[in-house]
Amino acid sequence: MDLITKGRFTPQQLTNQNNQKGMASPHHIAMELVGPKAGGSSSAVAVHHMFVVVVDGVESDIHEGTLHGSPGKVTVTSPGNLSADGLRSVVVRGGGGGAVVFTLCGDAAAEGVESASFVQCGATRVDGAREVSVSRCRSLEAEQAGKVTVERCREARLRGGGLLRATRCRRADVESFGEVRLARCKGVRADWCGSLEVQMCRAVDASRCGAVSGDRCRRVNVAGCGSVAVTHAVVKTVEEEQLQSQQTVSPQSSE
Structure with a gap:
C-alpha cells in the first residue's frame, strides 16, 4: 500500500520521523498534518480529525492526504471528512464526528462517525452514526443509528435507532x-x-x-x-x- 500526503517529506524523512515516535510496526502509520503554518493549533485540529482506517487488514492513521490500496483508495477530502472508493475491505473509525462516504467497496464499515453513506457496496455495517444513507448495497447492519435511509438493499438488519426510511x-x-x-x-x-x-x-x-x-x-x-x-x-x-x-x-x- 502506498502512502501519499500533501506534505513535502521524502520517504527517508518519514521513516526517521516514525522511528523517533517509537512505532514498532510498519503496518500502523501516522500521517502528519504538514503545512507552511503548521503549529500547535494545527496539531490539535489534526488529532481531533484523525481517522483510523483498516484497509485489507492493514491499520493506518490519517487526517489528510490519500491512502492507496490495491485496488481503491481512501482520501480525506476536508478536515473530518473522508471518502473510500473501490476497496475490497475497509473499516473507518473516528474522524472527530465527520462524514464518511463509501463507493463501490466490498465489505465496508463505519464506527463512531457523524454520518456514513454507502453507494453500490457489498456487505455494509455502521455503528453509532447520527445519519446513515445506503443505496444499492447487498446488505446492511446498523446499530444505534439516528436517521437511516435505505434504497434497494437486499438484506437490512437494524437495531436501535430513531427514524428509518427503506424502499425496495x-x-x-x-x-x-x-x-x-x-x-x-x-x-x-x-x-x-x-x-x-x-x-x-x-x-x-x-x-x-x-x-x-x-x-x-x-x-x-x-x-x-x-x-x-x-x-x-x-x-x-x-x-x-x-x-x-x-x-x-x-x-x-x-x-
Whole structure:
C-alpha cells in the first residue's frame, strides 16, 4: 500500500520521523498534518480529525492526504471528512464526528462517525452514526443509528435507532426504532417499534409496535401491537409465539 500526503517529506524523512515516535510496526502509520503554518493549533485540529482506517487488514492513521490500496483508495477530502472508493475491505473509525462516504467497496464499515453513506457496496455495517444513507448495497447492519435511509438493499438488519426510511428492500429486519416507514419491500419484520408504516409490501410481521398503518400490502401479521390500520391488505392477528415461528421462514414469492 502506498502512502501519499500533501506534505513535502521524502520517504527517508518519514521513516526517521516514525522511528523517533517509537512505532514498532510498519503496518500502523501516522500521517502528519504538514503545512507552511503548521503549529500547535494545527496539531490539535489534526488529532481531533484523525481517522483510523483498516484497509485489507492493514491499520493506518490519517487526517489528510490519500491512502492507496490495491485496488481503491481512501482520501480525506476536508478536515473530518473522508471518502473510500473501490476497496475490497475497509473499516473507518473516528474522524472527530465527520462524514464518511463509501463507493463501490466490498465489505465496508463505519464506527463512531457523524454520518456514513454507502453507494453500490457489498456487505455494509455502521455503528453509532447520527445519519446513515445506503443505496444499492447487498446488505446492511446498523446499530444505534439516528436517521437511516435505505434504497434497494437486499438484506437490512437494524437495531436501535430513531427514524428509518427503506424502499425496495428484499428483506428488512428492524428492532427498537422510534419511527419506521417501509415501501415496496418483500419481507418485513418489525419488533418493538414506536410506529410502523408499510406501503405495497409483500409480507409484514409486526410485534410489540405502538401503531401499524399502511396500504396495499399482501399479508400483514400483527402480535401485541397497539392500533392497526392497514388498508387493502390481509391483516391477521396472531399469537406472539406463532409469529416468532413464522419469522424463521423467509416469505416465498408467489409471483
